Amino acid sequence: MKGDILLEVEGLAKRFGGVQAVADLSFHVREGEILGMIGPNGSGKTTTFNMITGFYPPDRGRVRFAGRDITGLPPYEVCGCGICRTFQVAKPFRELTVIRNVMTGTLLRHPDPALAETRAEEVLRAVGLAERAQMQAGSLTTIDQRRLEVARALGTAPRLLLLDETMAGLNPTEVAEAMRLIASLRDQGLTVVVVEHVMRAVMSLSDRIVVLDQGTKIAEGNPREISSDPRVIQAYLGAEYQRA
Ligand SMILES: Nc1ncnc2c1ncn2[C@@H]1O[C@H](COP(=O)(O)OP(=O)(O)OP(=O)(O)O)[C@@H](O)[C@H]1O
Ligand SMILES: [Mg+2]
Known part of the structure; x- marks a missing residue:
């Protein structure tokens, strides 16, 4: 139900050689909300x-989704449970057409290919790619490949969508478009976690924001609290705003 805890992450940790990428991280996401996740490059x-989606098993900690412990499940099972993510670097099946790429997701929910294709067409319309449906995915521009990432994720009909920097490199008009899409997904009942460096988008879209620095959570709160938090300004926002 809206407002109930949908995803709960408790004490997650991951080390790569000498780098503690994530250390003792706990946070939750409520059904129907948009949670922003921000932090400097390399903050985890x-x-x-x-770790949430099963690409890496955590060294420690638990991931619970809709009341079920999903820690360590493989990615396809996590996806089957209703969590889907986009990749920071787009990973389409380059030889397949755009619509076939989306159908790899829609077929998971609609084994009938005709239904899966209809659903894929709807998703492509939603992300503004309908006209490119028959193009080879590998020939799309970078920005359209990012749209396709979102479309493929949506095709799996997730309850929770994890977006990893889908706005990087977009111009202001495209950022506004992406923001409208994310807000409309939330209005349709989807729960969204947005990892993003485009601050005005995160600040205006998010109900709450979690801030990471060196793998740990240094702050959590609504956008107003976060943007005035001295630790956040020091670790991230100060430098970020100067760069902008
Ligand atoms: N597969 C891996 N092998 C080794 N080190 C890794 C691996 N994945 C991430 N790391 C390291 O873990 C740390 C956290 O990286 P991560 O990619 O989670 O950061 P991020 O917050 O997503 O950064 P960015 O904003 O640049 O995308 C970094 O020091 C990174 O180099
Ligand atoms: Mg990253």
Whole structure:
């Protein structure tokens, strides 16, 4: 139900050789909310997504989704449970057409290929790729490949969507478009975690924000609290705003 805890992450940790990528990380996501996740480069955001979605098993900690312990499940099972993510670097099946790429997701829910294709067409319309449906995915521009990432994820009909920097490199009009899409997904009942460096998007979309630095959570709160938190400004926002 809206407002109930949908995803709960408790004490997650991951080390790569000498790098503690994520250390004792706990947070939750409520059904129907948009949670922003921000932090400097290398602070552990993508690694957190990788552990939630089963790409890396955590060294320690638990992941619970809709009341079920999903820690360590393989990615396809996590996806089957209703969590889907996009990749920071788009990974389409380059030889397949755009619509076939999306059908790899829709077939999971609609074994009938005709239904799966209809659903894929709807998703492509939603992300603004309908006209490119028959193109080879490998020939799309970078930005359209990122749209396709979102479309493939949506094709699996997730309850929880994890977006990893889907706005990187977009111009202001495209950022506005992406924001409208994410808000409309939330309005349709989807729960979303947004990892993003485009601050005005995170600040205006998110109900709450979790801030990571060196693999640990240094702050959590609503956008107003986060943007005035001295630790966040020091670790991230100060430098980020100066760069912008
Ligand atoms: N597969 C891996 N092997 C070795 N080190 C890794 C691996 N994945 C991530 N790391 C390291 O773990 C740390 C956290 O990386 P991660 O990609 O989670 O950061 P991030 O917050 O997503 O950064 P960015 O904003 O640049 O995408 C970094 O020091 C990174 O180099
Ligand atoms: Mg990352």
